[in-house]
Amino acid sequence: MSDAYATHEVFNQSPPFEDVNLFASDPALMEAVSREGGGHAAKRLTAFGGICGSAEALQCARLANENPPRLRPFDSKGRRLDVVEFHPAYHECMEISVKEGLHCSAWGHLAKPGAQPLPGANVARSAGTYMAIQMEAGHQCPITMTNAAVPALLVEPELAKWWVPKILAREYDQAFKPAAAKRGVTLGMGMTEKQGGTDVRANTTSAQPAGSGGPGAEYLITGHKWFMSAPMCDAFLVLAQAPGGISCFLMPRFLPDGTVNALCFQRLKEKLGNRSNASSEVEFQAAHAWLVGEEGRGVATIIEMVTCTRLDCAVGSAGLMRLTLANAIHHCRHRSVFQRHLVDQPLMAQVLADLALDVEAATALSFRLARSFDRVADTHAAAWRRLMTPVTKYWVCKMGPALAYEAMECLGGNGYVEEGLAARLYRELPLNAIWEGSGNVMALDLLRVLQREPETVEIVMDDLSQAVSGDAHLERHLARVQGLLHVPRLLDRRGRDLAEALALLAAGTILRAHAPTAVADAFIATRLSGAPRQTYGQGLDWADTRAIVDRALPI
């Protein structure tokens, strides 16, 4: 064998970031889970953190992204097939997440009639999601949608009676066959059409009653969806125009008689990232579907699903941000430049610490939001859920892409090549901001709460007012938020100002109360003091950057 490639030793390159326990190595996550009510799940999450961070799982993630799904619209003889084939590594990722119950564990109590929701179920599930998305992001799409479909399905008890037990099964069954013959199922959603995604009331897809119509009845759906992800799901919640207006339907891939429903996939999107996941364009050719809720109440019915997916967007982005940061710190601890490790160089230490502050804030905000999903019976939690879902989704998902870029730069040239993790994370991160309500849509939703539910705003603002006391920066920032709230004339132009200001205020109060002083002081001084900053790594010359970085990824 030629030893032409054996002439030099590879040194000063970081080892692969793998075989890392994604729970045990993340103090901010562990503390958030315990603080927000998911502490009972710590043992299970530690085991799951080991699985998600294993070299084997990360290898599956790489393969699933390097071998994207393929649409097979027809068989070799021209008959319609409408199936999407995934690489086995994608199915491995699905197995891992379904076995952990990430597609259903928030609803585990539904298995026993009359049972109450399990305390901390959303927080524990969110911690699993936070880690599973670090393992691989694309497969989380059907996992999230399945979990989120449950509250919408519950609107139609007869449909729920059949589908929810199937959803609660923690078995991944990739077979393309009727749901009745499957061990477990996944659900997707189809709202977006060519002429409008945000404005779903502009949907042109039509629904005609197959019989007398009405809640739970069968309809025939004709039209299209411009984005319908995870097309191998067993059923989809879709919006279409019924005689009574825009309505929500459950559309299965197979009909009760075992024949394939008329969902004709046109093509799969070629996406910037999220490559392991298939996102289809689809035509419904008189496809059969069952009405969920009343005709004309489609948006109200599906909004519960959308709200749950928004929580996952925030949690998922926080998880991806955490991985980009951990990967950057890991590299900088091993890479020397000018005879000194990067992590020890003052400028790099400031950059890494600065990134860590946003990750800590994103994690704190996301898990605080998850707690509010667990405690909706409590007025304060319900108010937090309503007001802070758009705020948290807005801020966390918007922070991700810029953070991923800066983290990529920490790796130098290694950050920019496809084989490394950083490039995939960079391509993935904008997505959570775009789908399930893009930035402006979140800001508009926030304004809707201000206009229609002033008591909700009052409850959250009272809670935040109490939490700022004693901190001059937080008190000044609170006054700024109140100033924004009290200029109703200009509110429609200030949705983004307000979303960001509220997110920072909430994050500042949580960190002040619960994070180490080094983290809280640095976050509040740099994000809430009004000092100008447009890029990372500024304003922390006084801060204990070593303590911040070591907390972010303990040695």
Ligand SMILES: Cc1cc2nc3c(=O)[nH]c(=O)nc-3n(C[C@H](O)[C@H](O)[C@H](O)COP(=O)(O)OP(=O)(O)OC[C@H]3O[C@@H](n4cnc5c(N)ncnc54)[C@H](O)[C@@H]3O)c2cc1C
């Ligand atoms: C990879 C991927 C997968 C997807 N999967 C699915 C899926 O499974 N099911 C599904 O239904 N959809 C899916 N979508 C679609 C996604 O939800 C929509 O793209 C998104 O909701 C935005 O809708 P739109 O593309 O029609 O943009 P538009 O509605 O045209 O919005 C464009 C921009 O205008 C902004 N905007 C909208 N209204 C206002 C306003 N009043 N004032 C100011 N700004 C405004 C928005 O924030 C956005 O930034 C997917 C999208 C992607 C990228």
